[in-house]
Amino acid sequence: MADSKKSIVTRRMLLKAGAAVPLLGMAAPAVLAQAPLKSPTKILDFMTNADVAKAEQEGQLVFYCHENEPGTAGIMEGFRKDFPKINTSYVRAQTGALYNKIVSERSAGRFDVDVIQLSDLAPAVDFQKKGGYEQYLSPETGAYKADHLSSPAGSFFWTGVDPAGIAYNSTKVSAADAPKTWQDILNPRWKGSISCKISASGLQFVQWYTLRKLYGADFWKEFAKQNPHAFDSRVQLFDRLAKGDDLITAIGEYPAYILFKDKGAKVEFVAPADGLPATPLIVGAVSKAPHPEAAKLFVDWAMSKRGQAWYQTNPNLYYGSVRTDAPPMPTGVRLGDLKLLYPADWDDYAANRDVFAKEWNGMIGL
């Protein structure tokens, strides 16, 4: 890494009290309807409230996930290795498309999915408001700060964090010439050779929001003059970077950087001193799941140290864990070592979604 700073995690409360009250009201019936929890049991090296025998009897877990195909398959592989009697299947799509799919299905009375993972907090909160999540308080919840749980706890949790800095092709750009700060990406020398993500990306929305707060609305207007190329996934961005099709990417995700470094790609990562925009990756069991015990077991597994280690070390995931006792990432860097930028006001963030989509679509040539 060319530059990294000590941790100043700027994350504040997940939701303001004003938003939390109606959420509580919406979620209350589900909580009240829930049967009293039995004592947690230990399975492998983690605690669960799920009935493991019953989960194995259900024999199936259906997972909806925003992650790319190898990443989604990787998550399922980790769970299946520990619970081979539970078959896994999944649907993956971008968060926007995935969320639209599940909402359409549920409005038509279809309940085919057990667990959902999204890369954007805004649709997760919306889903919570709709009563989409099962209220399930995992015995592993204690290892997470309140900021990294739904409000109230029990709907979803942060299974990881995806931070982004600037990345560049080191054969075409020298370290001296590479951008050091976020403002450096506005240098006209990068015009036509800089990339970003499309507006469906949760992380891109976070980056737009947080840097706009730091540098003002004109920052992105200036960026638009660079004629950036927009792509779906972090792998596409690094694929192009590694081959020299783009010189720099304005949203170089740290997990993709590690993956491509492992492959021997000539890419480098820059962590600007002002911080790295980061998006939470949200996991929750859904209500009316066809395999409810398997869903609870998965949530417990994903929250556990064991599951988090899998998420954090799988090459197609490399999620930074927010567990209070999480070990460092494979590079030796701890999530806490990075200065992460989250929206200070998640309500304001969610309310700006349409403004972002309109500006971003126009900027990338749509």
Next chain:
Amino acid sequence: MPSAESSFSAQKFAGYGVAAVAAVLVLYPVFFLLQAALDVGDPQVRPPTAYGLDNFSGIFQYPQILLNTLTVSVAATVMSLVFGFVMAWILTRTNVPGRHLFEQLMAVPYYLTPLLGALAWSLLGSPESGFINQVWRALGGNDHLIDINTAYGIAWVMALFEGSVAFVMIAAVMKSMDPALEEASQIMGAGRLRTMLRITLPLVVPGVLGAAIFVFAEMLGSFAAALVLGTPSRYYVITTAIYQLVQQYPPKIQIAAAMGASLFAVMFFMLFLYRRIVMAGSYVTITGKAFRPRVADIGPLRYLLLGVCLLYLFAAVGLPLITLLYASLQKIAVAFPAADNWTLENFRIAVTMNAVRSALGNSLLLGFATATIGVVLMGLLAWLIYRSRLPGSGLIEYVVMFPQAVPRLVFAFGLMWAWVVFPIPIYGTLSLLLIAYLTVFLPLGVRTIAGVMLQIDKSLEECAQMCGASWAFRVRTVTIPLLVPGLVAAWLLLFIASIRELGASILLMGPHSKVITPSIVESWFGTSSELTAALALIQTLVVAIAMIVLVTITRRVGAHPVE
């Protein structure tokens, strides 16, 4: 023998029965699609809370995208028709060496899919990292030799792969044409070129027009090539714009649906023109008079034409496959790899992915079911539209063409909403994909069969009728035997089309009903071009084996179609 009255009843029963099936398949999801296009309320609330035309006026906020779409579609259609016509003429009307083999190979670009072609040509022709441009610079050239990330680059790739569709449609017509007409022209002193332009070309006008309409509509709805090749240069067409609009949260489905619905008008206008042309003249080339299809001896010229065939197939098949193989064996694909860049890891990962483990099997199963059911359904529809005298048959043609006029990605939303609320639980199953394929491929199947059916002189059926044959007897003993080449072509086309289908599948496949092409797209989005290349090659290999088996079987059926 049944009376004429009961025969008419059977005809009516079959005709209206199949029309009802087609109407349900198409109009049921179209209703939901139009509902979305007119929905100006909260996009996440269904049914809509408010209706209006704002979504249609919103389309004009995207003039550049409309222009891009038209540019690419027209360019790709013209190129496809040139490829298709030239190849069809060479392979059906001349004695070029190995023409039977080439005829089979012409299907390969189609099942190789534009996605794989686009991926390969992206590796070859990207301005910076394209292999061709790397070689060019290594030889001392400046900048880049070719740029595939342009409108004409996209059109080139589309045409290479859709050219085989045009070929199949035009070749089916040419095969059924009595060569006596061309021979008469040559006896009267016309040269080969003049005969081709003055006799062959006018006679195949319905086939060429059918192919033009089909290919143009296919280009309007084309997604993969524009996605892979257009996105890097910020060149969006309607489908890639729609994809971006429906992917974001909250999704802009209403405007996407309005874009799709607007294409109806374009397609209807083309269909209207097509019908006017067909109705205006007689294009019957199969008559009661016996003939044996013969090919012209073109002397040494045949070796030049052999070169044309080889060149086309190299650009559409050989070069992309070699490129994909070359890329799939590298960690990071470059033209001049270092020794430590070679790897088999991409293939190892590929075989562990769902895309290979279950999706490929599902795709083959669906291809077989779609083609078999589709040929029966679409054959009956073609007869209903072009041969029956039942009232309302013209209207059915418009209904059948609906899916072709809408990008499948958009049509899939209508299908999803339609079948998610359907009381029988088929949502998320292979049955839903089967219904979707039968719906979206109605135009393809009907057009292919109709191209041949239009050439069959009605007098043959009328003759049988005068002899007292019932409708069912006439269809079985006269119409179907004459149609066998067209039916075989339609079966293969539907099989291939199902396996390579992307737009509808990407939204409708469930956790237990994955299919191959969307899985490859997902791989392209989320993995690397090297791993995607490996997946594509595995798909190609498996489908190639399936095709060889099927072609061997169907050739026996189609070898002597007219007894």
